[in-house]
Amino acid sequence: MTRRHPELPSTHLMGTGTPMCAGCGGLEAIHEIYDILGSNTVFVNAAGCMTLLSVYPFTPFRGSWLYTAMACAPAGAQGIRDALDVLLEKERIQPDEDLQVVVLTGDGSAYGMGLSATSCAIGRNLDFIYVCYDNEGYGNTGQQYSQATPHAARTATSRGVSGFQGYKKDLFSIWAAHRPAYIATVTGADPLDLARKIKKAKGLRGPRLIIALSPCPTGWNYDPSLTVEIGRLAVKTGIWPLKEYMDGKVVHTRMPGRRPAVEEYLRLQGRFDHLFRPERNEKILAEIQAGIDAYWEEVQDRST
Amino acid sequence: MHKLLTGNRAAAWGARLSGVEYIPAFPITPQTEIIETLAAWIEAGEMQGRFVQLESEHSMVTAAGAGAATGVRVFTATSSQGLLYAMEMIYSVAGWRVPFVLVNVSRGLSAPITLEPDHNDVMAARDTGFLQLHCSTCQEVLDSVIMAYRLSEDMRIRLPVIVNLDGFYLSFTREPVAVPEPEQIRRFLPEFDPGEIYFRASMPESQAVAVLGGSTYSYFRYETHLAATNGIAVYDEISREFARETGRAYHVVEEYRCADAEYLFVMLGSFATKAIEAVDRLRDAGKAAGLLRPRLFRPFPVEALRRACAGKKGLAVIDQNLSMGRGGILHTELTSVLYGEPDMPPVAASFIGGLGGRDISLEEMFEIMDVVIQAAEQGRRLEPRLLYTERELRQIKSLQAVARAERHTLGEGK
Ligand SMILES: Cc1ncc(C[n+]2csc(CCOP(=O)(O)OP(=O)(O)O)c2C)c(N)n1
Ligand code: SF4
Numbered sequence: 001m002t003r004r005h006p007e008l009p010s011t012h013l014m015g016t017g018t019p020m021c022a023g024c025g026g027l028e029a030i031h032e033i034y035d036i037l038g039s040n041t042v043f044v045n046a047a048g049c050m051t052l053l054s055v056y057p058f059t060p061f062r063g064s065w066l067y068t069a070m071a072c073a074p075a076g077a078q079g080i081r082d083a084l085d086v087l088l089e090k091e092r093i094q095p096d097e098d099l100q101v102v103v104l105t106g107d108g109s110a111y112g113m114g115l116s117a118t119s120c121a122i123g124r125n126l127d128f129i130y131v132c133y134d135n136e137g138y139g140n141t142g143q144q145y146s147q148a149t150p151h152a153a154r155t156a157t158s159r160g161v162s163g164f165q166g167y168k169k170d171l172f173s174i175w176a177a178h179r180p181a182y183i184a185t186v187t188g189a190d191p192l193d194l195a196r197k198i199k200k201a202k203g204l205r206g207p208r209l210i211i212a213l214s215p216c217p218t219g220w221n222y223d224p225s226l227t228v229e230i231g232r233l234a235v236k237t238g239i240w241p242l243k244e245y246m247d248g249k250v251v252h253t254r255m256p257g258r259r260p261a262v263e264e265y266l267r268l269q270g271r272f273d274h275l276f277r278p279e280r281n282e283k284i285l286a287e288i289q290a291g292i293d294a295y296w297e298e299v300q301d302r303s304t
Numbered sequence: 305m306h307k308l309l310t311g312n313r314a315a316a317w318g319a320r321l322s323g324v325e326y327i328p329a330f331p332i333t334p335q336t337e338i339i340e341t342l343a344a345w346i347e348a349g350e351m352q353g354r355f356v357q358l359e360s361e362h363s364m365v366t367a368a369g370a371g372a373a374t375g376v377r378v379f380t381a382t383s384s385q386g387l388l389y390a391m392e393m394i395y396s397v398a399g400w401r402v403p404f405v406l407v408n409v410s411r412g413l414s415a416p417i418t419l420e421p422d423h424n425d426v427m428a429a430r431d432t433g434f435l436q437l438h439c440s441t442c443q444e445v446l447d448s449v450i451m452a453y454r455l456s457e458d459m460r461i462r463l464p465v466i467v468n469l470d471g472f473y474l475s476f477t478r479e480p481v482a483v484p485e486p487e488q489i490r491r492f493l494p495e496f497d498p499g500e501i502y503f504r505a506s507m508p509e510s511q512a513v514a515v516l517g518g519s520t521y522s523y524f525r526y527e528t529h530l531a532a533t534n535g536i537a538v539y540d541e542i543s544r545e546f547a548r549e550t551g552r553a554y555h556v557v558e559e560y561r562c563a564d565a566e567y568l569f570v571m572l573g574s575f576a577t578k579a580i581e582a583v584d585r586l587r588d589a590g591k592a593a594g595l596l597r598p599r600l601f602r603p604f605p606v607e608a609l610r611r612a613c614a615g616k617k618g619l620a621v622i623d624q625n626l627s628m629g630r631g632g633i634l635h636t637e638l639t640s641v642l643y644g645e646p647d648m649p650p651v652a653a654s655f656i657g658g659l660g661g662r663d664i665s666l667e668e669m670f671e672i673m674d675v676v677i678q679a680a681e682q683g684r685r686l687e688p689r690l691l692y693t694e695r696e697l698r699q700i701k702s703l704q705a706v707a708r709a710e711r712h713t714l715g716e717g718k
């Protein structure tokens with residue numbers, strides 16, 4: 001028998017038997033998020049891996065679902081929220097029929113094609129939760145690089161010796177510049193931190209945005225059994241800071257004490273293999289480490 | 305109550321009288337006046353409803369579809385580039401099988417970019433699952449928006465509907481319009497009954513989910529097609545009811561002096577009002593001309609068109625659109641439903657005109673009719689024609705010459 005933490009729900013809401021890959025970190029995060037959000041939700045989904053959660057005529061959700069397209073899930077959320085408000089105002093539905101509107105997209109949508117729709121939904125102060133499962137690439141189409149792909153990662157469209165030339169975009173800060181009600185980064189490998197943040201988000205109104213780092217065995221090229229380990233290492237090494245934004249302030253919810261070298265995280269993933277084999281690419285490894293160190297130094301400076 | 309209304313304001317009145325509850329919007333010429341009018345009415349408290357301006361037509365159509373999928377009556381409007389920008393979602397929301405009305409104010413497509421009208425924009429939505437009503441007067445615009453809700457929400461259909469009007473020629477032209485009394489319209493168009501369409505806490509629902517495999521996909525696509533096809537019979541019921549309520553009758557196809565005509569113009573939209581004048585003048589000159597104007601373009605009123613064309617000697621189909629490498633779309637559609645039918649006109653000639661707001665003059669209409677009559681009498685077939693006068697060609701050539709000369713002078717002066 002497994003023991004559950006008192007702050008975590010004791011049962012899972014979401015059904016099993018989805019066609020996601022074994023060890024899918026995105027599914028792990030959505031499971032945990034759904035447990036907290038509950039079934040009075042309508043997910044508004046954009047094209048990506050999770051689109052295949054609901055395949056006619058089955059769904060793993062106890063609540064509702066609308067698939068839109070890759071660019072426009074926040075606009076779908078706008079339509080549902082507005083319509084529910086109209087129905088509530090006119091008393092055509094009772095308040096207990098209301099739903100939490102939740103956008104669910106990958107990073108491809110969130111960091112790129114859907115960013116205009118997201119920015120403007122926040123600008124309209126839409127009352128919704130945005131969940132981005134970030135697997136750092138266009139997973140559904142075979143893991144081409146996206147604006148969320150980290151520097152040096154090999155993807156289907158960056159197969160060269162040094163991998164992806166660009167740098168992961170700072171979506172958290174872009175979102176924060178809009179001054180929404182709430183933003184948090186989470187990962188399924190830290191369910192307690194995730195649960196606290198989703199609970200907090202659930203209790204607020206307005207635009208609330210969650211980015212879940214979602215280790216992806218298929219796209220990142222590692223054994224599915226390592227998903228939780230990789231998620232934990234992402235937090236421990238400091239490459240995935242767990243933080244939240246509220247009332248204009250950013251707070252780190254986990255301060256990694258002694259951070260292990262980022263290689264610990266990188267070396268488990270085939271997409272970074274070329275940094276270690278046939279020989280170590282010291283330059284890139286040092287650059288990635290330096291980026292993380294600089295980030296945490298700045299955090300330290302700001303908090304002292 | 306009679307008012308002098310532009311086509312745009314007539315469309316806005318149609319939405320207002322239909323009791324629309326939700327209006328996602330985005331500006332584009334020549335449609336903008338519609339959404340500005342609605343926004344102003346809502347702000348002034350003259351009209352109930354929620355107005356929200358989105359960041360694009362892609363988002364606007366998504367919000368419209370999602371609003372309808374939640375169970376409210378939705379209205380939206382666009383033109384041209386906007387309709388095309390939304391195209392992914394135009395297909396999608398039709399597949400969601402949600403009813404709402406979108407007014408398209410026709411405008412030519414880029415490139416070259418223009419503000420003036422033709423029908424290539426609305427033709428791009430031809431295969432999407434949206435039904436299409438094409439209007440030729442401001443009165444018809446107002447009435448069609450109201451009728452479109454009945455059509456769209458009918459349980460046998462459940463598809464969004466485009467009401468099309470021509471930019472400038474209708475959108476900005478004032479005509480006297482009879483504005484029906486709200487009670488009249490409430491009788492004709494009761495409150496939206498969402499039926500099986502909702503998002504509610506007590507009734508979880510998944511909409512627009514993915515399918516795996518061609519069989520399931522085909523099932524839903526066929527369902528949509530069959531529902532659209534139901535539109536003909538449903539339209540007939542609705543238009544009879546509308547005529548009883550308002551005294552104005554609109555058939556799937558407008559026939560002007562067709563019964564005893566030997567030759568027909570076939571056209572869509574407001575330019576058909578020019579053909580009415582041409583028909584009268586041709587009749588005065590002893591030529592048996594008539595006009596056939598499909599109002600319903602999707603579903604395509606196959607039987608009504610066959611009936612109207614049977615026994616005629618020739619058709620002059622004037623398209624305000626151009627399918628590059630093929631020709632006029634109305635011509636293609638019409639001839640495909642006539643092919644193989646008994647007693648069909650031996651000549652069905654295609655003319656392209658009115659692109660980007662280019663006028664079609666009465667003289668051109670007479671000329672068109674003359675060549676069709678000649679071809680029929682001589683038993684010849686006619687190649688498709690692109691309407692353009694020698695004078696226009698001379699003007700373009702001289703503009704080009706001026707531009708070349710200017711460039712040359714500038715080049716020398718550097
Ligand atoms: C307009 C459009 N362009 C391209 C696609 C193809 N496509 C489907 S899913 C996908 C990747 C989405 O990436 P992301 O948002 O990161 O989700 P993931 O696949 O990683 O779950 C792409 C490119 C599409 N569905 N729609
Ligand atoms: S490709 Fe990655 S994100 Fe997509 S289902 Fe598989 S493991 Fe999950």
Ligand SMILES: [Mg+2]
Pocket residue numbers: 106107108133134135136137138139140146
């Ligand atoms: Mg992705």
